[in-house]
Amino acid sequence: MSKDVVVFDRVERWFGVHTVLRGLSVRVQPGTVYALLGRNGAGKTTALRILLGFLHPHEGSATVFGCDSRDLGPGERARIGYVGEDHRLYPTMSVGDAIAFEKDTRPAFRAAFVEKAIERCGLRRAQRIPRLSRGQRAQLSLILAVASDPELLICDDPALGLDAVMRREFLDALVDLLAETGCTVLFSSHFLGDVERIADRVGILHDGALLVDATLDDLKRRIVRCGWSPAAGETAPGGPNVLRVAPRRGGFDLTLLDPTPELFASLRAHGELAEAPTPTLEDLFLDLTGPERPGMLREPLDDLVSPGRAAGGAR
Amino acid sequence: MSLLLRKDRPWVVGFAVAGAAAIAIALLVESAERVFGVGADRLEAPFHVAWIAGLLLGGVASCFDEILGTREFLAQRPLPRSQPYAARLLGVLVVLGVWWFVAPLAAFGIASIRDSGLVRFDASVFAPILATLVVAASSAAIAFAAGTLPAPWWQRLVAAAAWFGAAFGIVHALSSTTNGRVGLPGYVFGHVFVAVVMFAVARAASRHVADPDRALPAPVRRAVLLPVVAALAVVVAAVVREMQSEAIRSLEAVYPKVARRSGEFVLFRSDERGTARRVVDSEHRPTGGSWKPEAGEDVWWGRQWLWYGTSFFFEEPRWCASSNHTRIDRGWVVLAGMGGAFVRTFDGSLRATGRGPEHAPFAPESTIDQVGDAVAAVDAATGEVWRFDPSVDHFVRVASPAGERCERIESHYFDDSAEDRAARKALFPEGSDGKRYDAFVRGRNGGYTVRSGSLVLVPGLLERADRRRAARWSGPAQETDPLVFTLELPADGSPVTFRHEFRPRTAGEWFHAGTAMLQSLLRPTVLQVAGSFVPMPRRAGWMFDRLTVDGRRPWLVFVGCLVAGVAAWRFGRRLRALGADRATQRWWRAAIVCFGPVAVVVGLVVERPRRHARRAAGEPAAPPRIVTPLEPQESVA
Numbered sequence: 001m002s003k004d005v006v007v008f009d010r011v012e013r014w015f016g017v018h019t020v021l022r023g024l025s026v027r028v029q030p031g032t033v034y035a036l037l038g039r040n041g042a043g044k045t046t047a048l049r050i051l052l053g054f055l056h057p058h059e060g061s062a063t064v065f066g067c068d069s070r071d072l073g074p075g076e077r078a079r080i081g082y083v084g085e086d087h088r089l090y091p092t093m094s095v096g097d098a099i100a101f102e103k104d105t106r107p108a109f110r111a112a113f114v115e116k117a118i119e120r121c122g123l124r125r126a127q128r129i130p131r132l133s134r135g136q137r138a139q140l141s142l143i144l145a146v147a148s149d150p151e152l153l154i155c156d157d158p159a160l161g162l163d164a165v166m167r168r169e170f171l172d173a174l175v176d177l178l179a180e181t182g183c184t185v186l187f188s189s190h191f192l193g194d195v196e197r198i199a200d201r202v203g204i205l206h207d208g209a210l211l212v213d214a215t216l217d218d219l220k221r222r223i224v225r226c227g228w229s230p231a232a233g234e235t236a237p238g239g240p241n242v243l244r245v246a247p248r249r250g251g252f253d254l255t256l257l258d259p260t261p262e263l264f265a266s267l268r269a270h271g272e273l274a275e276a277p278t279p280t281l282e283d284l285f286l287d288l289t290g291p292e293r294p295g296m297l298r299e300p301l302d303d304l305v306s307p308g309r310a311a312g313g314a315r
Numbered sequence: 316m317s318l319l320l321r322k323d324r325p326w327v328v329g330f331a332v333a334g335a336a337a338i339a340i341a342l343l344v345e346s347a348e349r350v351f352g353v354g355a356d357r358l359e360a361p362f363h364v365a366w367i368a369g370l371l372l373g374g375v376a377s378c379f380d381e382i383l384g385t386r387e388f389l390a391q392r393p394l395p396r397s398q399p400y401a402a403r404l405l406g407v408l409v410v411l412g413v414w415w416f417v418a419p420l421a422a423f424g425i426a427s428i429r430d431s432g433l434v435r436f437d438a439s440v441f442a443p444i445l446a447t448l449v450v451a452a453s454s455a456a457i458a459f460a461a462g463t464l465p466a467p468w469w470q471r472l473v474a475a476a477a478w479f480g481a482a483f484g485i486v487h488a489l490s491s492t493t494n495g496r497v498g499l500p501g502y503v504f505g506h507v508f509v510a511v512v513m514f515a516v517a518r519a520a521s522r523h524v525a526d527p528d529r530a531l532p533a534p535v536r537r538a539v540l541l542p543v544v545a546a547l548a549v550v551v552a553a554v555v556r557e558m559q560s561e562a563i564r565s566l567e568a569v570y571p572k573v574a575r576r577s578g579e580f581v582l583f584r585s586d587e588r589g590t591a592r593r594v595v596d597s598e599h600r601p602t603g604g605s606w607k608p609e610a611g612e613d614v615w616w617g618r619q620w621l622w623y624g625t626s627f628f629f630e631e632p633r634w635c636a637s638s639n640h641t642r643i644d645r646g647w648v649v650l651a652g653m654g655g656a657f658v659r660t661f662d663g664s665l666r667a668t669g670r671g672p673e674h675a676p677f678a679p680e681s682t683i684d685q686v687g688d689a690v691a692a693v694d695a696a697t698g699e700v701w702r703f704d705p706s707v708d709h710f711v712r713v714a715s716p717a718g719e720r721c722e723r724i725e726s727h728y729f730d731d732s733a734e735d736r737a738a739r740k741a742l743f744p745e746g747s748d749g750k751r752y753d754a755f756v757r758g759r760n761g762g763y764t765v766r767s768g769s770l771v772l773v774p775g776l777l778e779r780a781d782r783r784r785a786a787r788w789s790g791p792a793q794e795t796d797p798l799v800f801t802l803e804l805p806a807d808g809s810p811v812t813f814r815h816e817f818r819p820r821t822a823g824e825w826f827h828a829g830t831a832m833l834q835s836l837l838r839p840t841v842l843q844v845a846g847s848f849v850p851m852p853r854r855a856g857w858m859f860d861r862l863t864v865d866g867r868r869p870w871l872v873f874v875g876c877l878v879a880g881v882a883a884w885r886f887g888r889r890l891r892a893l894g895a896d897r898a899t900q901r902w903w904r905a906a907i908v909c910f911g912p913v914a915v916v917v918g919l920v921v922e923r924p925r926r927h928a929r930r931a932a933g934e935p936a937a938p939p940r941i942v943t944p945l946e947p948q949e950s951v952a
Binding site: 077078101219222 | 322526945946
């Protein structure tokens with residue numbers, strides 16, 4: 001049995017006739033902050049709901065602390081904190097009630113930490129939950145989720161719907177908490193700048209399959225963007241190292257994976273090569289999952305995962 | 316637990332207060348004297364408030380977290396899976412307890428202040444109240460179970476409606492007696508049993524997460540789907556019964572009628588406008604003869620009147636006969652349906668009275684009326700006659716003739732015949748007060764009046780009353796085959812001179828008869844087979860098929876079984892194509908064989924196409940294109 005906190009092992013999930021996850025396999029090691037990225041409908045929320053036992057996979061398995069997510073008991077759940085994308089709290093309660101409810105339903109609860117945290121966020125115990133702003137609810141959700149000192153914190157797009165200021169505050173709170181507790185975090189997000197700030201490792205889901213499972217540093221090191229103006233008569237380059245070829249005036253923008261010196265030499269021999277600045281995570285995300293434009297060539301992502309698609313068998 | 320109750324506090328408090336107030340108001344809407352004084356025979360408003368409040372309570376209790384969107388917020392807590400269910404159940408029981416005990420007491424308190432002289436604190440008046448309110452428990456449990464089902468909203472609503480209709484119909488039918496009363500212990504037991512079963516169903520359902528893309532696990536299917544299909548089958552049986560009744564009425568309308576013309580019985584059909592009557596032969600074909608309808612013609616229809624219980628009933632239970640009262644100088648003497656006797660004075664006070672100085676109550680269903688010169692009552696249990704003596708304010712026994720046992724007090728209509736005039740003179744030697752209806756004591760051997768404290772036989776009265784009754788009412792209708800039956804005339808006991816077997820003979824008659832037979836095939840097979848071995852039950856007739864009950868048309872039952880068998884086989888094939896496992900296929904085959912087409916419809920809804928179950932065996936999924944190897948870590952066994 002591995003010591004990985006989270007393991008997705010070839011998880012497949014269907015909704016009606018649509019495949020949402022196609023053979024998802026991910027391992028999250030203790031202490032890692034893992035960001036699950038993907039476009040809308042890529043399967044991030046489904047993956048997290050399977051992990052929490054709210055949904056069952058059709059194939060494969062998801063385990064948390066070595067326990068199958070379908071059989072999570074109170075013992076395992078006590079070690080998990082969860083922040084949903086809509087920051088659900090009982091609207092019939094006040095902040096004080098919500099804290100008491102959390103305290104009484106969790107075996108461990110850091111009351112002093114909560115007091116300090118809600119004070120820092122400007123929350124008062126008497127405030128009714130429906131009267132809180134979306135940002136305040138997000139902060140309270142996060143405080144309550146980590147108050148029980150979880151070993152695994154699962155956040156499903158926790159910053160969704162927050163404005164830039166609130167998102168930054170939320171992120172700061174999360175960073176502080178991580179510094180204090182050092183727990184493992186698995187979260188999904190659409191805010192790639194935030195992900196860059198806190199994630200150790202990212203997984204990019206596209207169309208139900210995992211395209212990337214890498215550290216940020218490794219990703220940035222291995223993917224190189226450059227401009228290339230071909231000599232007369234030359235066509236766009238191809239091959240397994242060329243992820244994307246986007247036409248521009250007088251040439252192409254190339255996204256290369258693990259480019260070899262021979263590849264650069266070949267490009268220089270057949271045209272003019274101009275190196276681009278180091279891509280951000282957002283650039284990489286768009287290169288890998290973004291829409292195709294007319295004239296653009298890209299290593300077909302579908303082909304990259306074709307064995308998995310065959311395993312899904314229904315498209 | 317208390318913590319989860321805190322979460323549920325809004326609906327627990329809201330329903331406890333609002334429901335108790337509604338029930339108390341409903342009780343007060345009924346007369347305080349009737350509810351808290353003499354004891355109610357039935358409680359219409361509290362009954363309807365109780366079941367409606369129960370349904371709302373169960374629905375909200377089961378779906379509270381779903382309504383607030385906090386279902387997963389709760390589910391991710393480190394709590395045993397059964398604890399939220401137990402907390403919700405506890406909340407429901409607390410609310411029901413408040414409704415049961417606080418609402419009647421509150422209503423009693425208000426009534427005591429408002430009508431202080433007319434109410435009395437007696438356990439017997441609370442029994443029908445509490446028994447009527449028991450429907451709150453069963454309806455709450457039904458809604459609770461339906462709300463917990465792992466299914467879409469509309470399916471939960473259908474399940475709730477089916478459970479509600481089937482449970483209330485069956486309990487009412489099984490606990491009712493032949494005279495239209497409802498047995499209190501049986502009714503309470505039935506509804507408590509329904510509540511217990513439904514809470515158990517809810518517990519089984521609460522273990523499963525709603526997921527339309529996965530088949531229900533076998534234990535959940537057994538515990539949840541079986542009650543749903545069974546209840547739907549009962550409801551479908553009741554609905555088909557009504558549809559069949561319509562087809563049978565249409566058939567009766569097209570069957571020819573019989574008229575007596577010049578001493579001869581003739582089969583005829585009226586034309587569309589009813590202006591002419593066309594003679595038909597024994598094969599129901601027109602013969603060409605006709606006549607215009609005349610006033611005062613004797614016409615017989617082949618129509619049957621059926622007894623209470625053959626249609627689906629939904630109404631408040633009637634525990635006993637209504638109370639009766641008879642006027643005395645200072646007010647009324649009231650005999651409650653449960654047997655208690657009271658003197659209700661004009662100044663608004665109610666005082667208990669009864670048999671003898673100890674004020675013993677009468678048996679339920681006892682009768683009271685002004686008979687002769689006394690207010691008399693006949694005890695239904697002992698057959699004794701008692702008269703009310705105003706000087707001592709209680710009933711004193713009236714000696715009966717040797718060997719006589721009195722049955723009841725009943726009214727008789729006195730016409731101007733010599734017999735009735737003689738009987739009337741015997742009843743009122745000093746002269747009649749001019750009423751046409753008067754009461755007498757019906758004994759086994761004769762009709763009596765009470766005069767000067769004694770029971771006096773009125774010669775010929777009983778025979779006269781019996782003849783009048785026989786002429787008006789020929790006894791309980793006998794349930795016969797509605798499609799094929801024989802009419803014999805005259806029906807007054809004289810020799811039969813006309814006999815005709817009505818059965819479908821023309822295309823129009825076959826159309827309606829065929830419609831009724833086709834509707835039989837929609838009925839649950841198990842009820843069809845069971846019904847074919849027993850006579851039409853009087854109390855739950857609405858569940859059974861008049862066309863096949865008591866061994867009628869065994870071929871129709873056989874065809875129904877055959878259709879169910881073919882449907883089960885076809886549905887099994889469909890399930891196999893959908894990738895269902897063998898246990899699921901077996902379960903649905905058995906359900907369709909037992910319950911017929913209704914199970915097919917439920918199966919089509921529940922067992923949706925699941926394409927993932929049909930795909931080829933999985934090949935290894937593609938690894939991610941860009942991977943950073945994980946740091947090596949120690950492994951544990």
